[in-house]
Amino acid sequence: MTQAHTHTLDHRLRASDFRDYIYKHQTTFQKLGFREPAAAAMGRRPARCYRQIKNKPYPKSRFCRGVPDPKIRIYDVGMKKKGVDEFPFCIHLVSWEKENVSSEALEAARIACNKYMTKFAGKDTFHLRVRVHPFHVLRINKMLSCAGADRLQTGMRGAFGKPLGTCARVAIGQVLLSVRCKESNKSHAAEALRRAKFKFPGRQKIIESRKWGFTKFNRTDYVRLKSEGRIIPDGVNAKLLGCHGSLALRRPGGAFIDAAVN
Template identity: 80%
Template structure:
């Protein structure tokens, strides 16, 4: 009889301990889930999820608010105020894919190119320009991914999400980066763009421009028109003085000249 009473008491004690442990474990789980809801420590979704261009452009507007600022804030690096005659050589990094390029990738490429040029060519010996801007807004439908999330949160798949970041919609043959410098630093500029190429997804090509700097004139035409006094510098670009306009504003020898190259 005494053994049965003792066994019954032990059974009640173990049952109470088991229920107490389950309650304590449930409270800790709820606290952990609550912390995850308040402080989402998840990493950024990989850019490969947004690489393909599928939908229409979705820019920031009064209907699309709360868009985070893009990572890239500077688009011209180096001696951006140098005249058009200072840097005749120009090389481009051209995209060979139709894809989305995130603002983080543009910033990483700008930093890599700028660091190499500043180290080997000099910080005052080049002008780097980022030619694309991240205007397209990316969305994400945030959902809990922890253990037991299906019991805490259930939502429709593929729902219209909230803005997460920005990217640039790039076409085949579109210029991503451009560097102008002197002819003596041409190999440094090409190597800098080769290193910046690894920051982008897809394929890119490095193409040496036939133009003079960032202008639209070929190097042969620019030199010839410069000798004929028909080119007027305009910052990093240049203006061609043609045969249009008032004769009273023309200088001697500049009227009735062909504005189109004969070559």
């Protein structure tokens, strides 16, 4: 063995002895005010590790504390105060898989869709709504990877992790994003949702809705009820006037309140 190899081996032995000495007397050093150097910041665990729905819902509660805030904080973008008659066309981005969608992915999709619609259709020509909310809490059991970490961690003993982030539990056929706009901007809305699709895992489909805007009424039914005076606007939705009141008034044309006649 050469002199250089001997020197390297002695150096390694001395370093290991020094680590053992520090570990043995770490409480004494802590009392004297010495602290360990801060570990390097760990990167975020990829969302592909949490894509599959395996466990029960684990929402934030008094038993699950210290949950970081979701990345997405705004769920309605654009002209959200426009009346129901302003934007008759509606298009959806529908999930085609059962999976978890992280709050980071929802925020990225919202930004991509909003940016395209603002640039090509105009900021006053649409209303975007994120239809899922990240209530499910993700956990992580952190493992140390530095030198001497095998003495400090316990492996899979007590492996119930600490909150890492949040995600939305999505089913097949569930709507992720919805855009309402005028008929003239339907191509821009479809392209905006196509670009937002790349921010999500799995498969999604872009489906044109038969409904009038965000309401529950079909377009033909909405136009007919509107002409008959049986429906009134209620923000972004519409309210159907029912046959309430005295039985004597329940005849065709006379069973509705005055707002329906006007």
